Amino acid sequence: MKLTSDFFEIFAIPVAWQVDGSQLQSRYLKLQQEFHPDRFASHSDPEKRLAVQTASLINQAYDTLKSPLKRAQYLLELNKIDASQDSHITSDGAFLMEQIELREALSDVRDSADPFAALDTLRSVVEHSYAEQQDQFQAQYQASDFDHAFNTVAKMQFSAKLLDEIEQLEAELEDL
Amino acid sequence: MALLQISEPGQSPQPHQRRHAVGIDLGTTNSLVATVRSGMAEVLADEQGRDLLPSVVHYVEEGVSCVGYEAAEHNVADPLNTLASVKRLMGRGVADIKTFGSQLPYEFADDDGGMPKIKTAGGLVSPIQVSAEILRKLAGRAEIAFDSELDGAVITVPAYFDEAQRQATKDAATLAGIKVLRLLNEPTAAAIAYGLDESEQETKGQDRTIAIYDLGGGTFDISILRLSKGVFEVLATGGDSALGGDDFDHAIADWLRQQMGMDENLNAIEQRILLETAKSAKEELTDSSQVELEVLDWQGTLTRELMHSLIDGLIAKTIRACKKSLRDAGVAQSEIDDVILVGGSTRTPRVGEKVAELFGVEPLCSLDPDQVVAMGAALQAEVLVGNKSGDDMLLLDVIPLSLGIETMGGLIEKIIHRNTTIPVAKAQEFTTFKDGQTAMAIHILQGERELVSDCRSLARFELRGIPPMVAGAAKIRVSYQVDADGLLSVTARELTSNVESRIEVKPSYGLGEEEITSMLQDSFSHARDDMQARALREQQVEADRMIEDLLAAIYKDGDALLDSEERQCLKVAIEELRELRETTTEHRLLARQIESVAKASEEFAARRMDASIKTALAGQTLDEIEKG
Numbered sequence: 001m002k003l004t005s006d007f008f009e010i011f012a013i014p015v016a017w018q019v020d021g022s023q024l025q026s027r028y029l030k031l032q033q034e035f036h037p038d039r040f041a042s043h044s045d046p047e048k049r050l051a052v053q054t055a056s057l058i059n060q061a062y063d064t065l066k067s068p069l070k071r072a073q074y075l076l077e078l079n080k081i082d083a084s085q086d087s088h089i090t091s092d093g094a095f096l097m098e099q100i101e102l103r104e105a106l107s108d109v110r111d112s113a114d115p116f117a118a119l120d121t122l123r124s125v126v127e128h129s130y131a132e133q134q135d136q137f138q139a140q141y142q143a144s145d146f147d148h149a150f151n152t153v154a155k156m157q158f159s160a161k162l163l164d165e166i167e168q169l170e171a172e173l174e175d176l
Numbered sequence: 177m178a179l180l181q182i183s184e185p186g187q188s189p190q191p192h193q194r195r196h197a198v199g200i201d202l203g204t205t206n207s208l209v210a211t212v213r214s215g216m217a218e219v220l221a222d223e224q225g226r227d228l229l230p231s232v233v234h235y236v237e238e239g240v241s242c243v244g245y246e247a248a249e250h251n252v253a254d255p256l257n258t259l260a261s262v263k264r265l266m267g268r269g270v271a272d273i274k275t276f277g278s279q280l281p282y283e284f285a286d287d288d289g290g291m292p293k294i295k296t297a298g299g300l301v302s303p304i305q306v307s308a309e310i311l312r313k314l315a316g317r318a319e320i321a322f323d324s325e326l327d328g329a330v331i332t333v334p335a336y337f338d339e340a341q342r343q344a345t346k347d348a349a350t351l352a353g354i355k356v357l358r359l360l361n362e363p364t365a366a367a368i369a370y371g372l373d374e375s376e377q378e379t380k381g382q383d384r385t386i387a388i389y390d391l392g393g394g395t396f397d398i399s400i401l402r403l404s405k406g407v408f409e410v411l412a413t414g415g416d417s418a419l420g421g422d423d424f425d426h427a428i429a430d431w432l433r434q435q436m437g438m439d440e441n442l443n444a445i446e447q448r449i450l451l452e453t454a455k456s457a458k459e460e461l462t463d464s465s466q467v468e469l470e471v472l473d474w475q476g477t478l479t480r481e482l483m484h485s486l487i488d489g490l491i492a493k494t495i496r497a498c499k500k501s502l503r504d505a506g507v508a509q510s511e512i513d514d515v516i517l518v519g520g521s522t523r524t525p526r527v528g529e530k531v532a533e534l535f536g537v538e539p540l541c542s543l544d545p546d547q548v549v550a551m552g553a554a555l556q557a558e559v560l561v562g563n564k565s566g567d568d569m570l571l572l573d574v575i576p577l578s579l580g581i582e583t584m585g586g587l588i589e590k591i592i593h594r595n596t597t598i599p600v601a602k603a604q605e606f607t608t609f610k611d612g613q614t615a616m617a618i619h620i621l622q623g624e625r626e627l628v629s630d631c632r633s634l635a636r637f638e639l640r641g642i643p644p645m646v647a648g649a650a651k652i653r654v655s656y657q658v659d660a661d662g663l664l665s666v667t668a669r670e671l672t673s674n675v676e677s678r679i680e681v682k683p684s685y686g687l688g689e690e691e692i693t694s695m696l697q698d699s700f701s702h703a704r705d706d707m708q709a710r711a712l713r714e715q716q717v718e719a720d721r722m723i724e725d726l727l728a729a730i731y732k733d734g735d736a737l738l739d740s741e742e743r744q745c746l747k748v749a750i751e752e753l754r755e756l757r758e759t760t761t762e763h764r765l766l767a768r769q770i771e772s773v774a775k776a777s778e779e780f781a782a783r784r785m786d787a788s789i790k791t792a793l794a795g796q797t798l799d800e801i802e803k804g
Contacts, residue, residue, distance in 0.1 A: 005790055012793035027793055029404060033570050034792055035785075037599060037660040041357045041560035042195075042328075044722035046774045046781060052659050054785050056601040063596070171503055 006078060007061035017075065017138045019065055028062045068130075069160045072137050072153050081146055083153045090154040099158050102126065106165060115173055123166050130159035195327040197357065197561035198318045199365070199553025202307060202331055202345065204263040205393050207231050208547060209314040210554035211321070212563075217369065217551035220321050227547065229317075232260040233309045235296035243313040255281050257296045264394075265292060265303035266348075267341030269633075269685045291685045305695065307348035315354050328357040330557040332549050335361040335399050335413035338577050338622045339634050340685050342662050351695055353710065357560040359661040363388035363399035364408060364571060365552030366518045370540055372403055385411075385511050387502075389531050389539070390518035391494065394420040398498045400505040400512075409572040411505035412595055414497050419490065421521025427486045428454035428478070436474045446472075458483065462525055484526055491530045498534055504595060515539040520546050573598055575662055579634075582619040586628045591656055594624065598662055603655045605671075612644040618654065620664070633684040637666055643673045711763040719757040719770055726750055726777055729784060737783045749776045 008015045011027050033039075035058060040051040064070045076083040090096065105122050112118040133156045140149040199217070201208045206228040210219045219227045226245065233240060234247035235257045241247070250258040259282065265273065270292045273284060283295040293300040315326050331354075333345050342359055349356045366388050367373075383404045390397040397415040401408055429450040433442065442450065453471050457478050460467045466479040502509060512535045517528060522545050531539050543551065556571070558564050574595045580588040581604075591602050606616065616639045623631030642650055651671040658664050669675070726746065734743055753773050760766055 005786070010789055010793075025404075029570075031789075031792055032572060035789070036570055036572070038358065038560055038570060042562040042721070044718060044725045044774075046722070046777065047725050050781050050785055052599045052657065053601065054789065055660070056599040056657065058789075059597045059600050171500070174499065174503070 007064055007074060010058065010061045011065065015075070015078065017071070017141055019071065021066065024062065024065055028058070031058045068134050069153070069156050072134075072141075072149075072156060075141060076146060076150060076153060079146055081150055083150055090151050090158075092151070092155070095155060095158075098129075099162075102162060106162070106169065109169060110173075116170070119166055119170055119173075123163070126159055126162050126166065130156065130163065133159060195561045195563055196318070196322045196324055197327055197554075197557035197563065198315075198329050199360075199550050199555070199557045200311065200314055200329050200331045201362070201365075201550035201553060202263065202310065202333075202348075203231055203392070204261050204395065205231060206546070207310050207314060208550035209318050210547070210550040211318060212554050212558040217554040219547050219550055220317050222317055229310065229314060230260070231263065231310050232258060233262075233306050234258045235298040235301065237297050239298045240309055243309050256283060257298075259294060259296070259301070259306050261394075262303040262306040266307065267338065267344040267685050268292065268303075304344050304348045305351065307345065308351035311349055311352040311354055315352060326354065328355040328557065328561050330358050330360050330365075330553040330560065331356055332360050332362045332365050332553050334395060334415075334417075335363055335397050335410070336415050336417060336576055337662075338632055339579070339658075339662060339664050340622075340632065344685070346661065346663065347692055350692060356661075357557055358571075359663075360553055360556055360571070361399065361410065361413070361573060362549045363390055363397055363413070363516075363518065364401065364410060364573070365550075365556065366390065366516050366548045367401055367403070367408060367552065368555050369543055369548040369552035370514075370516055372514060373408070384513040385507055386514045386516065387498065387512050387535055388516045388518060389494070389498070389522065389527075390415075391521040391527060392420050392519040393422045393521065394418070396420060396494050396497065397518075398494070398501045400501050400507055408570070409597070410574045411507065412501045413574070413576050414501035414504065416493065416497055419493060421519070421524070423490050424458055424487045424521065424524065425451050425454045427490065428458060428483065431478075431482075431486055432469070432471060432474075435476055436471065458524060462523065487524070487526060488530075491527060494527075495530060495534055498531075509535055512537055516548070517541045518545050518548050573660065573662065575600070575658055577622045577632075578624055579620065579622055579656065579658070579664065580631070582621065582628050588621055588623075588626060588628055588631055592658060598658050599660050601655060601657045603653055606652045606654060607648050608642065608645065608650045608652075609647060611647050613647070613650070614642045614644055615640045616642065616652065618666075620656075620666070634664065635666075635684055637668075639668045641675060642670050643675055645672070708763065712761060712766070715763045715766040715770065716757055719753055719766060722770060722773060723750055723754055723757075726773070729780065733780075733784050733787065737787060738780060742780070746777060746780065749773045 006015070010031070011024060013019065013023070013027075032055065035051060035054045037048060037051040037055055040048045043051075064074050073083045102122070102125070105118075109115050109118045109122065133152055137149055137152045137156065140146075140152060196211075198209050198211045198220070201210075207230075208219050208228060210217050212218075221227050222229070222244075229244045230248045232247040232251070233243050234250045234254070235241065242250075247258060248260070251260070269290065270284065273292050285293040285295055285300050291302055291304075293302050294306075311331075315329070318326055329349065331345060331349055333342055337345070346356055346359060367386055372384060372386060383402060386401045386403060388397070388399045388401065390399075395415070395417050396419045397413070399413045400411045402411050403409075429447075432450050432454060433440070438446070449471065453469060457467050457469060461478070461480050461483050464480075466477055469476050469478055499509075502512075515531060515535050515537050517531070517539045522528065522539075522541065528539050528541065575592060575598050576594060578590045578594045579592040580590040583589045591604065592600055608616070618637040618639065619628070620634045620637065621628060621631040622634050625631055639652065639654075642652060649672065652668055653671050654666060654668045656664060656666055727750065730738070730743065730746065738746070750773065753769050756766055756769050
């Protein structure tokens with residue numbers, strides 16, 4: 001279904017990097033209260049189908065806006081820049097070296113004396129640089145410096161992926 | 177032309193009559209049906225006052241002979257024609273059956289690798305047909321209680337059920353002639369039964385995080401829910417589909433066998449005696465600290481401590497699954513506000529102790545753990561059917577397993593990740609590989625692993641009618657839509673020419689639409705008129721709904737969103753539908769007219785949704801909008 005609203009409009013918030021998480025959540029719940037297919041369970045089939053599509057869109061909008069990475073990608077998309085591909089790579093050599101070191105640190109975790117402590121240390125390093133990247137993105141986005149913002153999103157992808165893998169490894173270690 | 181009815185704002189054009197809705201717990205061993213009377217959920221018993229219906233169907237040459245207790249009596253004398261535990265087969269393939277086939281005594285027909293058919297005296301039957309018999313029996317129980325037809329049902333499914341299993345359950349309901357208002361996860365139903373949505377309001381809208389621990393005879397489920405402002409959200413689900421209270425009995429029986437100095441090759445009778453002794457010992461140890469046993473010519477004592485040592489390993493497995501789900505949900509143990517015990521096997525006190533230990537909360541167990549699920553489903557059915565205002569409750573669910581498609585080299589590309597809130601839609605673009613290519617095959621799977629061979633095949637789609645172009649020129653957009661029940665539908669469109677591709681759906685382990693239609697016809701073959709009458713009634717209900725929806729929509733949004741010509745067209749279409757609905761006895765004719773009104777109002781519907789989503793949060797109160 002094509003709707004004319006962008007995701008920010010659906011949540012009645014300004015198009016901006018800064019998003020109030022708890023406001024977003026409460027508005028999301030309000031929207032689903034109204035548009036969820038369960039609200040249309042005793043309506044005609046076309047109304048039910050439309051409700052499914054609308055509720056899907058609201059879910060997608062919420063999912064996009066609540067994640068810093070997806071929100072950044074979406075802001076660029078609104079400015080006609082496709083930053084959603086996994087494949088685009090930053091050309092920042094120092095950053096890439098740092099990533100290689102972090103990955104090595106991650107693969108060494110299993111063999112360390114206290115893997116959970118090692119993971120926590122690694123996580124706080126990555127979280128710290130992820131936060132820095134987000135600040136960077138905000139500044140570049142506000143200055144309409146989309147080229148650099150695009151590059152920053154590439155870096156954010158690295159961090160987000162690494163954080164995911166840290167989570168996964170922690171889960172695996174806990175299961176042992 | 178007749179004048180259109182115009183009703184007061186905020187009221188539907190035709191005030192609703194009270195509708196008859198039920199909640200159905202379609203279980204592996206037993207099933208139940210419940211409804212709401214004077215605001216309270218209650219299980220509907222049969223004429224002999226029995227709440228449960230054993231999920232057993234007995235077949236003879238003429239077809240189904242009986243369902244439930246009566247059918248279960250044939251278990252010993254006629255095991256091959258007495259079908260039980262078919263829930264385990266729902267949405268499964270022949271290959272799956274082989275892996276746990278030893279547990280089930282049935283003979284399966286060799287077929288093309290799709291859904292298994294069981295050989296019975298009455299011919300081949302699918303698990304979906306068997307489930308339909310159970311559902312039909314329960315619906316019959318309800319119709320006797322209501323002295324009226326059923327308007328709809330909420331049917332519960334385990335949280336871990338994949339798409340094929342959910343679809344199979346819904347197909348069974350279709351075969352039984354039951355309108356499914358919603359497939360509801362069993363643990364979510366349990367939370368509703370305990371009224372946790374109401375206790376949340378009492379604590380002034382503070383979020384609550386709830387763990388539902390469901391240990392049945394043969395399955396274990398753990399779900400983490402969050403309840404926020406009256407909205408249930410499933411944060412994560414997990415469990416083990418091959419672990420249950422029966423394993424406690426087996427562990428105790430195995431200990432017995434060793435004490436008695438018997439080897440592992442027991443005959444069926446010995447096995448049953450040991451299991452029954454184990455089971456009653458387990459139940460006795462609920463209240464006493466030890467139990468004296470006499471089995472065959474053996475005598476001995478089982479203490480509670482010893483039993484604990486036998487079953488603690490099994491309980492520990494469930495606790496590990498709980499921890500994993502907490503992690504998936506991103507919730508700490510200490511953040512759990514309520515724990516609910518579901519399933520007969522939670523009557524073993526050791527289970528409650530271990531669960532309380534993990535979560536640091538005394539679990540809720542005041543309702544019968546066998547009945548909670550059906551009761552919760554009944555409460556939800558009451559809301560969905562429109563008897564109770566919907567302000568109170570909304571269920572947001574997640575998809576329990578990732579959906580993906582097969583790519584080169586037998587790998588899977590995930591399209592929708594597990595624990596994504598549903599409904600959800602995703603789209604992908606493909607191109608052609610060869611010049612002039614007009615068709616394309618897509619294989620959809622569900623699971624978390626990377627290899628196709630490790631995941632569950634859901635369906636194969638063939639896109640046909642792609643306009644011939646040079647390789648790489650066509651742009652095919654495939655859209656996947658998962659609805660609120662977790663069921664998938666797929667559409668495809670070629671973007672450069674805007675040609676809608678035809679899709680042939682071959683569900684890997686389910687029924688095609690044609691098969692369902694022909695089974696429906698078969699089930700009515702003795703009374704063709706019956707089927708015609710039922711089809712007509714269904715279309716009449718749909719026509720009424722559509723007229724009601726459209727009149728309300730025109731009243732509310734017609735001025736703003738339709739020009740006078742469009743408005744006139746719609747009015748004429750509605751009037752024609754209304755007239756046909758009153759006069760025709762031909763259900764196909766009515767269905768066609770409904771379809772054409774749907775088409776005529778499509779654009780209006782989209783505009784309304786667009787407008788209402790824009791205004792939903794912009795200054796208007798929710799109350800005003802809901803009157804739409």
